[in-house]
Amino acid sequence: MSNHSFELPAGYKKWTIGLIVAGVIALLYGAIAYHPFGHSEGITDSTRFWAVLLQNSVFWLLIVNASMFFICITTLAWGGWQVAFRRVPEAISSVLPVLGIIAFVVLMAIVWGGHHDIYHWTDNEVYNKSSSLYDKILDGKHGFLNPKFFTIWSVITIGLWWFLGQKMRSLSLESDKGGPMDYETAKKWNITNITYGSAYLIFFGLTVGSTIPWLWLMSIDAHWYSTMFSWYTFASSFVSGLSLMALFVIFLKNRGQLEYVTDEHLHDIGKFMFAFSIFWTYLWFSQYMLIWYANIPEETGYFKIRVQGPFRGIFFLNLIINFICPILILMKKGSKRNWTLMTFMAVLIIFGHWIDFWQMVMPGTLKENAHLSFFEFGIGALFVGIIMWRVGVYLTKNPLLAKNHPFLKESIIHHT
Template sequence: MAIKEFFAIPARYRTWSMALMGVGILSVIIGFFLYGTDEHHHGARFWASLLQNSVFFLLVVNAAMFFICATTLAFGGWQMAFRRIPEAISVAVIPLGIITLIVLIALVVIDPHIFHWLHPHGDKILEGKSAFLNIGFYIIWTILAIGLWIVLGYKMRQLSRELDNNPLPDAESGRKYIFKNTVWASIFIVWFALTVMSTVPWLWLMSIDAHWYSTMYSWYTFASTFVSGMALITIFVVYMKNQGYLEYTNEEHIHDLGKFMFAFSIFWTYLWFSQYMLIWYANIPEETVYFKSRVTSKNHSGAYTGLFWFMFCINFLAPLLILMRRGSKRNYTTVTFMAILIIFGHWLDFYQMIFASLFPDHVTLNLFDFGVAAGFVGLIMYSVGNALTKAPLIAKNHPFIKESIIHHT
């Protein structure tokens, strides 16, 4: 069987990616004149949408490198047949990271009234958190977080491509190669834990409600973006299969990707329920205020109630009911539909996480937000497509490649 090693970007794929990026740029321009110059809200509506989309899509593509490093530490081999897909997705961390960095720094430099901790005005709670919530720490930690994601991700991709044209001469060389991969994967995982699983969601998102906090917030954010990241990997794997690539990837691998989407949808729900239940049960005003605009009836200022429960149904009930069956996880059409639905559902989750805090009395979701999201989707398509053309689609000469080819569940 002739193996198609290199990806050639179809004209239709390139057209769609460019068109979506064009929609995104146009949406940002129009949105700036509609909302960015609003003196009443100081452009908060405009910057909130940029914050939501940039942070969400950055964390989603960065989850692809987390998947690579986690399976590396687990000495997993099943994913090797399609490993170049998450590697290519992780390349998108570079352009999205730069955009997100610009947006996040602009939020504290331009000050469109997103973060109230910038002006404590004698507020004892905000002043008590000033060692953490201050411009200097925020900017330095943001640069370090995104910068090391890019650098460490590049190193992992470089290690993967070392063997493409340089086969390992003996078993001892293979052990040394695996050990080196494990060391760098460990470094990435540690940094990922110090950022995505802890500090970054506190700084970028939770500090919008600077008086409120949840010890589960970072794990909740991680679960949301990781399951979306697995969904994105699934979409690209199925697309490449339909284009005649990834000959060694079969329904067994698709099945396992479906398991990841199912399992982490349940994990996200567990965190969603735990956070909500603990706050509801304690019934402490400074904690329940977070859910006032999200789950109470409209007569009690719950403007986001419908959106909140709609998002919950998409992110929990749909994966539970559809992906529970073995056959559903092996059907290309079903897993693709669910992958798109999961990404959309968690995009909505990020929307209510940000906008229900900034605009608790009314939902502002409109075409502007979808247009900005389309731009980021187009950028991901463009970045991933270009990355896939730079290296063979199979991780040649890797010690675990045979294990992936004969993988069976």
């Protein structure tokens, strides 16, 4: 077997199948126990079913999409250090079509299925001035918060993420054909990559950096708003995406693959994980501090249930896992070069931000009725299994090294 080709080990297959089976069992259990189909008024069992699917589908979709963001941002920066493991974020980003379809189905089922318990703004009565349910605040946001706009923008968003991501991956694979590029060929190839990468980043800013977190997550608490929320969501999903990349890089390296990847590359991934953990904390504190300081009722309500209510423990556990642990462990240079410690931190960070998304969704949907059990963790396991399956397929079908990439030598001699 060539060092640049990959064959799925038996253990990997068993874990993938096991996680998917556990997830399917959890999904079937939820479908039977929580009666998810039909209209929901108030807090019901179906609220829990759809809220858990919403949290997981959005969280894992944004994580895999973060890998394409990483590819595009390093492409525009003319970065070469990551080329030695470039196929890893490519493989992770290839999961987007699958998770995009799942997320879209979940979102459409909620928006068009009469689940006003999740998105209160989908109830037409809140816009009827003669109704006792009329909501002046939601009526003022009706041009933005309505099922048609939500659907159209979700289709465009997932579709363009899919198309532009596929284009970037296909350009990378095309570079494997033939021999090393001459100067003119490499220049033209780089310009094409930069063109599509720029388009992706512009659209990424219009979606992940602004509108998509507003629509998919912030509109759960439709009376509340924060200008920092999209950046907060981006930071949470991007540091989780970096951690997922680190896990696959370490896994492949431990199997004797990715021969050009060294402690230097892992160190740089660790620096990004550390940096964006601090960036996430900056946004966490700034959003909370400004709302606390202003003490405006329509803003403080969002944090009241999280800080003083049943979510208090999760709220501060979120800070401990996602800030205290990274700053204490990842600050040292040696810890970012320790493959075992980096594996532990990557898993911890992903779990911590899964909890972060959980506390974004549940207080506004389940109120004090939320709790973590087999169903919540089982659905999370299902998405992890799907990611492992699709990443494994991509890695087995394509070379692990972009051998003709113009910056490969720069990555091989990379030193921090």
